[in-house]
Amino acid sequence: MANTNFNTDFTPLTVDPDKIYDYSFSIIDEEMGEHSFSEDQWKVVRRIIHASADFELGRSVLITPDAIEAGIRAILNGRHVIADVQMIQSGSGQKRFQKHGGDLHCYIADSDVSAEAKKLGTTRAIISMQKAVRKHVGGIYAIGNAPTALLELIRLIKEGVAKPDLIIGMPVGFVSAAESKEELAKLEGIPYITNVGRKGGSTVTVAALNAISLLADERAKEIK
């Protein structure tokens, strides 16, 4: 009969979460070999590889020179973080931003967003970005699923109604995903983290967001 006294008899298996991370990172460092990412960029890319077990995806990452610093500063200044899908919200968690005064929002499941998308015959992702920008002209935009969300955000930036502190734009897929990231990489004056090609997704977007948030925590400790 099942009870609370199961033996967790995995002697040969590492079950210490910190050790699992350290061991994973040492494997990734070793297998990655040569690369041209800076030390801080590698902290982001390594977590992307950790979340995907995909070195090809890791090597396809593009990070503007100002992106990591912009992300750290945004979090420490309590700027808000906007995710395109709820998987990112639950995967990253709101607590890591709330402790610095900001929060992590996702509007795609809001009833007014669905209603408007239905009325206009468009995606909820597009309408949710419009709602997000009305609430947060700046902040960190983390888009890991919907190319239409990223394209809409880029359009709103070009129209002058959005000015994110940082965009993490890594939507995945076969229709417009690679193209949306090409458009992002053409933007000037907006710090971004993205990647080349079809691959991406919520888990790697969470990995990048969490990497930035951990760097912000380190910075907060240094300041104290």
Add this chain to the structure above:
Amino acid sequence: MANTNFNTDFTPLTVDPDKIYDYSFSIIDEEMGEHSFSEDQWKVVRRIIHASADFELGRSVLITPDAIEAGIRAILNGRHVIADVQMIQSGSGQKRFQKHGGDLHCYIADSDVSAEAKKLGTTRAIISMQKAVRKHVGGIYAIGNAPTALLELIRLIKEGVAKPDLIIGMPVGFVSAAESKEELAKLEGIPYITNVGRKGGSTVTVAALNAISLLADERAKEIK
């Protein structure tokens, strides 16, 4: 100034969500070429490729001959679905199971789980599987993140305290992920969906779970 009347002027961009799916699937069908998956298995694998843009990952998928039917029947019989991480719970959504009488649970963030994991110096993933099995001997177990969760579930099956209707086991990573899936593939008498190697993750686990749930919906319509 931002307002509700943004033009969504993406004339060349497909923004009809159903059309985006259809178009994506036709690209995947074409680029995949020859494979040995059955028609129903392909419906699962195609969604995994759709969520990852990764044909290599798609080709690494293993599905037992009874897995899809077992999953459909479990959902239609209102059996519960257990996810190892909250990203799977939010990505798949509880509604799709509640309408058939079941529900989608995730115990990893429960305070009793954290407390016990801390006390025993082990992972929350392991303790959350023990809690899940005490509540649900059967049901669908969807594990996309933690190898230790999958290994613990396999141990509980071997001890005779767990007997899932279906395991979707696709944890990702560098420490024990591939090994945990090898162990799953050795199990006899338990239907499973898994893959070979380090790749996997919450998004592809959600894709497989949603594919099964959509097949269950189709079956429910046929029965009516």
